[in-house]
Amino acid sequence: MSPGVSTTTRAIVFAPMLSWLALLVLLALTIALAYVPLGRLNLIVALAIASLKDAIVVLIFMELIHAKAVHRLAAAIGILWLVFLFLLMFSDYLSRPR
Amino acid sequence: MSVALREPWSDLGRQEESAVLGIWLFLGTEVLFFGGLFAGYAVYRMLYTAGFLDGARQTEIVFGSANTAILLTSSFAMALGVRAARAGIARFARACFYVTAALGAVFLVLKGFEYRDDIAKHLVPGPGFAIAQRGAEIFWTLYWLMTLIHAVHVLIGIGAVLRLPIAGRDRDWLTRSPAVEVTGLYWHFVDAIWVILFPLLYLGGRA
8 A cells, every 4th residue: 555545544534533432432421421310400411412422423524614615504504493493482482471 | 527427517516516505405404304303392391391201211221322322333434435435445435335324224223123122111102101200101202203203314314325335336426426425414414313312312311
C-alpha cells in the first residue's frame, strides 16, 4: 500500500471511529444514569445525552459540520418547525387550569 | 460522461448538491412526522407521569440497549462506506454497505424477539392489558406506534442500502453517484430517531 492510500484511509476512519466510540460511551452512561434516582432530572439527563449523541450523528456522520450553507439551512428548518410545534402546543397545555 | 450523471443536471457537482438538498428537505418532513408522535408523548407523559413511568419500566431494556448499540454501529459502518466510496476505495465501501444492511437486519430480528416477549407479557393495549396504572396503556400505544413506524423505516433503509453495492458493482457509479451520500443521510437519520426513542421508551421509571 502506498503512503498516499494509508493517509486517505486514516482520514476516512479517524472521525467516524472516534464518534462511534463516543456514542457507545454515551450509551453506557445514559443506561447507568437511568438507574440513579434523580427524580425529574432523570428525564432531562437522558434527553440531554440523547441530544449530544444526535449532535455527533448529525454533525459528523451526516457531515453537517462542513456541509454547504444551503444544506445546513434545510436541516435547521426541519428543527425550526419542530420547535414551533412544541412551543405552540405547550403554550396551550401548560396554560390550562389543572 | 459518467454513468452517475442524470438528467437534467449538466455536471455531477450540481447533481450532488440538489440531491443532498432534496434529502434534507425530505428529512425535515420526517422530523415533523416523528415530531407529531413526540409531541403526543410529551403531552401524555405530562398528564399521566406515573402511568408512563410504570409503562416504561416494563420495556425490555436489554433488547433496547443492544439494539441502540447495533444501530449506532451500523451508522459507523455507513459513515465509513460513504467516505470510502467518495475516496474511490470501492471494495471497502461495498463491504461497509453490506455490514450496515446486515446490522439493520439484526436490529429487526432482535426487535421481533422483543415484540414476542412484549406480547407474552400482555403489553398490547386492549382487553387484558397488564398494567393497571392510568396512562400506562397510552404509553404502550405510543411504544407500538413509534417502534413499528421506526422499524418500517429501518426496513426501507435496508433495501436502499443494499442497492448501493449492487448498483455499485459499476465502480464509476459507486464512487460518483449522489445516491450513496443520500442513502447514507437517510440511514443516519433513522439511527438518530432511535437515539431519541431509546430514552423515551426504555429509560423511564428505572431509578
